Amino acid sequence: MPEMRQFHVYDCARVGRRRNVRLAIAVVLVACGLAIAPPAAADPDTCPPNCDRIPDAAWIAPWAIPLNARYTWPRLAGVAVTATAPRFRFEELCGTPPVAEDPRAYAVAERATVINPDGQWQLQATVMHWRGETWRGGELADDVFHRAVAALRSCQRTNPTASPSLTVDQQDRMAAVISGPVILRQYLMTNAANSSVTELALWSTAPPLTAWPMASDETLLDALGAPLCTAYIGSCR
Secondary structure, three states: OHHHHHHHHHHHHHHHHHOOHHHHHHHHHHHOOOOOOOOOOOOOOOEOOOOOOOOHHHOOOHHHOOOHHHHOOOOHHHOOEEOOOOOOHHHHHHOOOOOOOOHHHHOEEEEEEEOOOOOOOEEEEEEEEOOOOHHHHHHHHHHHHHHHHHHHHOHHHHOOOOEEEEEEEOOOEEEEEEEOOEEEEEEEEEEHHHOEEEEEEEEEEOOOOOOOOOOOHHHHHHHHHHHHHHHEOOOOO
């Protein structure tokens, strides 16, 4: 064993004399077992590196969603699928016309849905993200959000049987109830710092067989938006 160690030392020294300094150092480190391991890969559940898909960490936790005790909602990342030019749930209910040159057409987006029997609450969640320069992606996210709020306010014009009421109306977050033959609880948030918009919608035919809990919409919006800060590293301070 000592002889073999001396052989490696001699071999390293000979290589060092024949190569330039940088190459000699590299060969010595490799031959003598001193090479430095590459850094560990980034967490695949966050962005970067997964900015070409929605990171798993971007979704609201099932236990933070209303009625989880009744429905045991799944982890949404596990049921999410790619969404092309996604529309919010209220747009379908309200019959909102399509938007010309809608930025959602080129967002990275995924949607999770949970369908229950008629009379029970159904669920839809969407996360969308715009790649590229954050300042531009943030503008697009905010534009999508503010257009959505305006469209929701106009819901009764496009669907006379639907009556919208905003319970939270802030610069970057919105919660609303749409009453009618279908009751829809709509939650929407934008985060310009990470160029993202996230949606949570729950609805049932009226009257629902399971009563809606007396929970805070502000608390739910906090739980909906917080994962974006975890998923898109360094975007929130």
